[in-house]
Amino acid sequence: MKRFFAAALDLLPGIALIVVLAIGGKLFSSWLQAIITVAWVRSLASSVIISIVGGMLIGNLIPLPRFFALGINSYEFFLKVGIVLMGARFLITDVARLGGIGLAIVVIEILFSIAFVSLISRLFRLPEKLGSLLSVGVGICGVSAIIGAAGSIEPKKEETGYAIAVILVFGALALVAYPLLGRLMGMSDKAFGVWAGLAVDNTAEAVATGAIFSKAALAYTTLAKLCRNALMGFVILGFAIYYSRRGLAREVTHKGFFLWQKFPKFVLGFLALSVLFSILFAVAGPGGARAFLASKTTGLKNLSEWAFQLTFVGVGLRTSFRDMARTGISPLVVGIAAEAAVAVFTLGMVFVVEGVLPTL
Amino acid sequence: MEQKKNRVSLDWWTVIVAFALTALVIVGALPIIPW
Numbered sequence: 458m459k460r461f462f463a464a465a466l467d468l469l470p471g472i473a474l475i476v477v478l479a480i481g482g483k484l485f486s487s488w489l490q491a492i493i494t495v496a497w498v499r500s501l502a503s504s505v506i507i508s509i510v511g512g513m514l515i516g517n518l519i520p521l522p523r524f525f526a527l528g529i530n531s532y533e534f535f536l537k538v539g540i541v542l543m544g545a546r547f548l549i550t551d552v553a554r555l556g557g558i559g560l561a562i563v564v565i566e567i568l569f570s571i572a573f574v575s576l577i578s579r580l581f582r583l584p585e586k587l588g589s590l591l592s593v594g595v596g597i598c599g600v601s602a603i604i605g606a607a608g609s610i611e612p613k614k615e616e617t618g619y620a621i622a623v624i625l626v627f628g629a630l631a632l633v634a635y636p637l638l639g640r641l642m643g644m645s646d647k648a649f650g651v652w653a654g655l656a657v658d659n660t661a662e663a664v665a666t667g668a669i670f671s672k673a674a675l676a677y678t679t680l681a682k683l684c685r686n687a688l689m690g691f692v693i694l695g696f697a698i699y700y701s702r703r704g705l706a707r708e709v710t711h712k713g714f715f716l717w718q719k720f721p722k723f724v725l726g727f728l729a730l731s732v733l734f735s736i737l738f739a740v741a742g743p744g745g746a747r748a749f750l751a752s753k754t755t756g757l758k759n760l761s762e763w764a765f766q767l768t769f770v771g772v773g774l775r776t777s778f779r780d781m782a783r784t785g786i787s788p789l790v791v792g793i794a795a796e797a798a799v800a801v802f803t804l805g806m807v808f809v810v811e812g813v814l815p816t817l
Numbered sequence: 818m819e820q821k822k823n824r825v826s827l828d829w830w831t832v833i834v835a836f837a838l839t840a841l842v843i844v845g846a847l848p849i850i851p852w
Binding site: 533534537538541542545721722723725726729730752753755756757758759760762763 | 826830831835836838839842843847850
């Protein structure tokens with residue numbers, strides 16, 4: 458119990474900072490939106506952009522004391538709580554339909570990313586395990602996939618750091634580049650949302666990219682991203698077996714347990730909440746009960762928005778321009794080539810399947 | 818070993834917190850926070 462309180466105390470300053478900045482960012486954004494009359498400038502003053510940019514400015518310009526670090530890094534917790542709460546907004550039948558198509562696209566996307574990144578890593582003579590980590594990061598879900606894979610394929614410590622840095626650099630670039638490209642190409646919320654979910658590596662940055670484009674796009678981004686996250690265990694298992702067969706990593710003994718261990722459990726929470734609310738809505742039928750439930754889902758939607766708002770501030774605070782500048786040239790070149798290839802490839806797939814994707 | 822058994826992963830905590838919030842919202846113990 459003592460240790461629990463000590464841990465909570467360590468987290469408190471950083472979390473308090475995130476909460477204050479999130480509320481401040483939201484209020485500042487509402488104020489700006491009220492006074493700006495030009496539509497496209499107003500869209501730049503959204504609470505997502507204000508929170509991320511505000512976080513970046515504070516994180517990079519003000520030397521924050523070390524005791525903030527632990528709490529700031531906990532933003533992933535809020536991200537996942539936000540995603541689970543989002544489950545209440547979707548009918549499980551829609552999730553299954555979008556998820557079915559999504560999983561099929563994601564399998565192709567992952568295979569393409571891994572093949573492409575492995576190939577160009579070899580061309581640029583990156584260490585093989587660094588290449589594998591980059592391909593897992595680009596193919597699936599950024600930082601957590603890299604950390605998960607690092608535990609199984611046993612790369613050098615600096616290779617893991619490198620791979621994470623590359624993913625974070627491109628995450629930050631994606632926040633600017635994707636919404637801009639999406640608008641230039643006149644993409645629909647559905648197409649852009651799925652594209653961002655497929656192509657942006659890290660879950661937090663993917664969700665933020667969708668949210669910057671539009672509220673509607675965010676829903677598609679989250680679902681597409683969850684499909685990628687759900688497949689993380691299979692890809693890591695594949696790499697673990699590949700390296701252990703060549704005597705370069707430990708052997709995987711219980712494959713089923715390995716998969717369960719690597720499965721992101723918050724995806725289950727999201728699905729469970731979606732099932733629960735789908736049943737409640739089906740049982741409620743039309744009338745007062747439905748209106749009561751609708752008000753509750755609005756409440757949960759707002760909570761999920763606030764959880765994302767905390768995440769966006771955390772993403773901004775964590776983005777360190779100094780660390781980005783320190784990343785080596787070769788991994789960055791491989792990163793640029795891989796990200797560009799995945800972006801174009803997934804964009805093509807999105808245009809192909811857009812017509813058959815269900816509207817949420 | 819005992820500690821390892823008791824350790825619930827971060828992901829499970831996010832699910833627990835989200836479900837607790839959902840329960841509070843449904844029973845009306847948590848007011849609807851405006852966005």
